[in-house]
Amino acid sequence: MEEIRDIPWEIKKWNWDAFMFNITWGFGNKTYLPLLCLIPLFNLVWVFVCGFKGNEWAWKKGDYQDVDTFLAVQKTWDRAGLIGFIIGIAVLILYIFVLIAIFRNITSELGPLYF
Numbered sequence: 001m002e003e004i005r006d007i008p009w010e011i012k013k014w015n016w017d018a019f020m021f022n023i024t025w026g027f028g029n030k031t032y033l034p035l036l037c038l039i040p041l042f043n044l045v046w047v048f049v050c051g052f053k054g055n056e057w058a059w060k061k062g063d064y065q066d067v068d069t070f071l072a073v074q075k076t077w078d079r080a081g082l083i084g085f086i087i088g089i090a091v092l093i094l095y096i097f098v099l100i101a102i103f104r105n106i107t108s109e110l111g112p113l114y115f
Contacts, residue, residue: 008067011055015074017081018054019047020088025077026050031057 017025018034026034034050037043055074064070 007056007059010067011059011070011074013055014051015054015058015078015081016051016085017074017077018058019051020081020084022047022050022054025054025081026057028077029054029058030061033057 015025022034022037026032031054034046034054036046037050039046055070058074059070062070062073064073
């Protein structure tokens with residue numbers, strides 16, 4: 001039977017990598033609940049659950065001797081997730097600007113629309 005590990009309060013915080021790269025992060029931390037992110041529409045909610053609960057899942061599945069070791073390992077994962085989030089937001093903003101430019105170009109070529 002699997003031993004239930006107490007979850008220290010220091011690790012109960014947001015995990016950027018579990019939020020952004022949930023499936024990869026899940027395999028790396030031997031926790032497979034992030035695989036539920038493969039379910040369309042359900043994943044829109046589940047990515048946030050992964051972000052909130054990721055550290056707890058990793059702590060339960062890992063062989064960490066102390067909280068400091070756990071936090072050091074998760075810090076590298078967390079940094080990658082935060083950078084991925086920032087890049088994702090930047091790409092989304094760029095995409096929106098490109099769509100606006102295309103729309104403006106199309107409407108200026110059509111001239112005024114009369115209904």
